[in-house]
Amino acid sequence: EAEVAQSPRYKITEKSQAVAFWCDPISGHATLYWYRQILGQGPELLVQFQDESVVDDSQLPKDRFSAERLKGVDSTLKIQPAELGDSAMYLCASSHQYGIPGELFFGEGSRLTVL
């Protein structure tokens, strides 16, 4: 069964360092999402792509976060510099353009700890 792949699963870094997360969506899924899930809270959307174009990045802290999906397939989320408050699970999800509305397929996430 096709799955959303994310790496790394775990990342420990010191504040002010750069960190990057990678996501490979399910083949054929044009829409890709990055969510941030802080411990004890629900996921919050950071950025949504339709193919290679950004659809919604209104909640992305653009002074330190960037996201790209250059060829409309896999995507990278970068944080530079990392801050203590960035410690969270970063979830990638994808959906089919003509799939069930709201049915997102999530990866296992990348857990970031900033020391």
Place this chain on the structure above:
Amino acid sequence: AQTVTQSQPEMSVQEAETVTLSCTYDTSESNYYLFWYKQPPSRQMILVIRQEAYKQQNATENRFSVNFQKAAKSFSLKISDSQLGDTAMYFCAFMKHQTGANNLFFGTGTRLTVIP
């Protein structure tokens, strides 16, 4: 703005029993979708069940069913014949009915433990 509230941080249920998870939401939209997502320990989040707001009939998926009260803005999940594999975080989520943007607004989750 949309808000989704799950007032039960943790719940437990005996195996084979029935449990209901609560969710309320606030929106000015008239047409929208509601969802329950399940996040098992160290596993990816998956969709359990969805409800379209314009449908009065409550959605069901095998042992999972919802009680959708549109006027009260309430959307509870009932799990019948609970199984050990139901142990997970359960998130209620809201999505506006609009083309292109599948932005889900999630609640804070309910941690469900099924006790053998």
